[in-house]
Amino acid sequence: MGLAYLGALFGLTSFYLVAPLGATAVLLFCVPNSPLAQPWSAVVGNISAALVALIAVWYIPGPWSVGIAVGSAITAMMFLRALHPPGGAAALLTALNPELAFEAGPWFTVVPLGAATVVLVLCATVYNRLTGRNYPFRLPKEKPEHAPRLGLSTDQLSGLLERYNQTTNLGVADMGRLLAAAEAEAAQHRFNGTTCADIMTSDLITVNPMTSLKEAARLLRKHRIKSLPVVDAGDTLQGVILQADLLGMIAAQGRPLARKQQARQTAGDFMHSANQAVPHDLPVGVLLNRLAEQGSDVIPVVKGTQLVGILTRTDIMRLLLQGSKERVAA
CATH class of the missing domain: 1.20.5 (Single alpha-helices involved in coiled-coils or other helix-helix interfaces)
Known part of the structure; x- marks a missing residue:
């Protein structure tokens, strides 16, 4: 009704306004993530298509004017990176019956056609935000938390x-x-739904942040392990000490100053950050990509913030080798 009122106000019948804008509304409200439905495409596409069609029929009278008008409108939208299918309808309607547009002058492309498109975009923005959809759709400046793990930029x-010529569809x-x-x-x-919790090592040797490096080295040597998780009194993961990190400390034992510094250092001073920890219910197949990208040898497994296990490359290799004989035989 609002669009019909605008049409009557500016001397255009509601038919010539509602037809293309109805298609615009379908895109804005039903497929808001489509590149064809973004505000630039909708507003600039409708305005530029109608304006180019008006110029075409003004300077090219005759039976070819309609085809040239629509083709020129599509070309203009593509050049402006504002491809919007209803713009083609606006161009066609303008070319088929340009008398009313000529009476209103070039401003008819801005008011009411452009103004009505802006109103639709604003309404679609409110509606989509209220229904939990992101519109207008913009790429985040920072890398999203759940980014694709395919290694593609x-x-x-x-x-x-x-x-694959899909830029206008997706x-x-x-x-x-x-x-x-x-x-x-x-x-x-x-992996048939196998999660990190299914294959992790849960019988852990841990230290607290105040454990001395000498004690940490003794535990690594005694239990023949390559890592020591660092936890607080509530088993909340604080970090990880790796065997390889202690090699430099051992190499520096001959220097008196280094021995004094090492005597004062604790696990909390020497540990790696726990930001590579994974949730216990993460599928193992997803973890394979992370291992390949980050080159991690040891990955803590947490439930919430509490340490529940450790995953190593050995655990992953054991899973990969399960059923290998059957697969070779097959």
């Missing part, structure tokens, strides 16, 4: 979309989310 994902962020979800699903099926 934004430019590489964009290149794939361009290679956004880079949407493609990344789909690929990440497919990867996680494939990993889940590959």
Whole structure:
């Protein structure tokens, strides 16, 4: 009704306004993540398409004017990176019956057509935010927490979309989310739902942040292990001490100053950050990619913030080798 009122106010019938804008509304409200539905595409696409069509029929009268008007409008939208399918409808309607547009002048592309599109974009923004959808859709400046684990950059994902001519159908962020979800699903099926908790080592030797480095080295040597998780009194993971990190300390034992410094150092001073810890219910297949990318030898497993186990490359290799004889025989 609002669009019809605008049409009557500026001397255009509601038919010529509602037809293309109805298609705009479908995109804005139903597929808000589509590149075709973004504010720039909607507003600039509708305005530029109608304006180019008006210029085309003004200077090219005759039977070819309609085709040239629509083709020129599509070209203009693509050049402006504002491809919007309803813009083609706006161009077609303008070319088929340009008299009313000529009477209103070039401003009809801005008011009411452009103004009505802006109103639709604003309404769609409110509606999509209230329903939990992200509109307008923008790529985050920082790397998202749940980024795709395929090792592909934004430019590489964009290149794939361009290679298969899908840039107008799917956004880079949407493609990344789909690929990440497919990867996680494939990993889940590959290992029959095996999680980190299923294969982790749960019988752990741990130290607290105040444990001396000498005691930490003694525990590593005694139990023939390569890492020592550092936890507080409530078993909350604080960090990890690796056997390799103590080699430098041992090499420096001949220097008196180094011996004095080492005598004062504790596990809390020497430990690595616990930011590589993984949740206990993480599928193992997903963890394989993390091991490959980060080159980690030891990964703490937590439930909430509490340490519940440790995963090593040996644990992963043991899982990979399960059933290997049956697969070779098959």
